Amino acid sequence: MKSIVWFRNNQRVNDNISLAKACRNSEFVLGVYCFDPRHFAITKYGFKKTEKFRTQFLIETIQELKKNLETKNISLLVYYDKPENIIPKLVKEYKIDAIYSQKEWTSEEEKVSNNIKNQLQRVNFIENYDQFLFHPDEIPYKIKEIPKVFTEFRKQCEKTVSIQPENTIQKQAISNVIENITEIPTLKTLGFEAFETSSNSTFPFQGGEDQALKRLNNYFWKTHNISKYKQTRNGLIGTDYSSKFSPWLANGSISAKTIYWKLKQYETEIEANEDTYWLVFELIWRDYFKYISLKHGNKIFQLDGILGNKYDLKFNQKAFNQWISGNTKEPFVNANMIELAETGFMSNRGRQNVASFWAKEWEQDWRIGAAYFESMLIDYDVHSNYGNWMYNAGVGNDPRDRKFNIKRQAEIYDGKGIFQKIWL
Known part of the structure; x- marks a missing residue:
């Protein structure tokens, strides 16, 4: 079987269910990422849908994703175009049987998925929920029964749900590599001028999976700042009042599960206290908002x-x-x-x-x-x-x-x- 892994907000190699399944089930795996022009357009309010800061972070993330996939002998094709314009062409060119991607359910993302599916009715679509700590198959609720109050959700899930292990992939055969003439767009291509990060920024970090793990290593093992997280998390100044994991979590260059299992390792090797638990508490809040969105759909807008x-x-x-x-x-x-x-x-x-x-x-x-x-x-x-x-x-x-x-x-x-x- 020949497969495409369409990367969306799961821009990582480690603990990526779609990538792991594609590698397990296919003799040929091709990665695809599209910088969608709609994400950089002017909104009805007069400002860009995505400004320069997240755009730069995204470019850095895709650069690192491409490099990390290459170490596994997987090519990442990158385009500045709508996915529904690109993916059907690639399916035809490479005789693709299956498309693996992260399951998205908000209206804009769902519309793009449906635009592709409508063009490719004979291709198998395998979508996976891969952005949760508590997987939807494991929680003690049907989606329509998600509680109105966070505390009830948290307590029940903590009591009944086991966090799934991380997914890993093996290096693919060298024959999996294709000639790749696509280029990652620059800030200028996407409509922005180059800029310097403010010296006062509390987030002076770069995008990418390796950068996320580097930050995690620093926040946990090098500084032990995680051991005082609850005490400092309401700070305003500097890089270390909070974990700063959120940008990498947002585009999926690190998974909530990876953070969880690294934290469990830290608690075993260094210490477990109320502060270390509080990071899990915040990851559960993140899950909860995703479940509220799943339950209520467009009401959140x-x-x-x-x-x-x-x-x-x-x-x-x-x-x-x-x-x-x-x-x-x-x-x-x-x-x-x-x-x-x-x-x-x-x-x-x-x-x-x-x-x-x-x-x-x-x-x-x-x-x-x-x-x-x-x-x-x-x-x-x-x-x-x-x-x-x-x-x-x-x-x-x-x-x-x-x-x-x-x-x-x-x-x-x-x-x-x-x-x-x-x-x-």
Whole structure:
């Protein structure tokens, strides 16, 4: 059998179910990745769907993916085109029998999948859920029964679910390698100018599977920072207040399972405490938002969210310009928004405050804030982004419907104003 592995947000060689299955079941395996022009287009709000920060990170990731696949004698063909334009041609050219890919379910991604399937009705599509810690086949719920409250979901899954082992692949025969004249696009090709990373960035790292593992090794074994993670995770300054794994998790250059099993190794060899557990806790939150997205579908993109609460939210362009440029009445909001604009990253504490300010203080349409985050964030993940925005806007999974006291938050988390001085 001849197979294509269509890489989406699973841009890694290790612990990649689609790649492992394709290698196990095929005598010929070809990797494909498409830089989809739609991802770099201007949105209806006037900014790009993907800005320069995540674009650069993606380019670096695909460069590393190509290199790592080559060590396994697998060629990665890379295109700047829509997948539905490219994959049917490759199927015909290489007489492909099967296409393996990560299962996606949000509407834009599903539409692309269906566009390809409609052209290739005789080709076998094998899609795998490969972005979870708790696999959908293992959780104690049907998708439509996922609890409304995170704590119930977490406790039941922790009690009943065993984390699956990682998947590995063997080196393929040298005959699997093909002549590859495709090129990975540059920033310029994708419509951006070259840029320097800000010296104040709390995420000065590069994209790619090797870089993710390097960061993990540093955060766990070199510094033991994981042993104080819960105490520092609400920080604002520097590279080490949190794990910073989220950008690599978002594009799948590392899996949640890999982090989990490395953490278990750390807990055995070094120490296990509340701080090390808290990283698992956060990985479960990430899972939960994916399950909420699976359960509710396009409701996560609607104004009244998954609760159906009717809010009179509006959109004021002047207010939006003030918010994104850091020109509001709240210095703490301004500092965080300027950090995002200049680095493509923002702390979790910052994200909650600026989202609460936009949706609750100014009562603006939260979806525009979410779309701006989608554009700017290096670690944009559709499920976590929209899940968190619904949560902060009061239309998601927070039964308390909180509104942040931003001045008080600034006093607690930036009492000496050091973070604000950096960016204002």
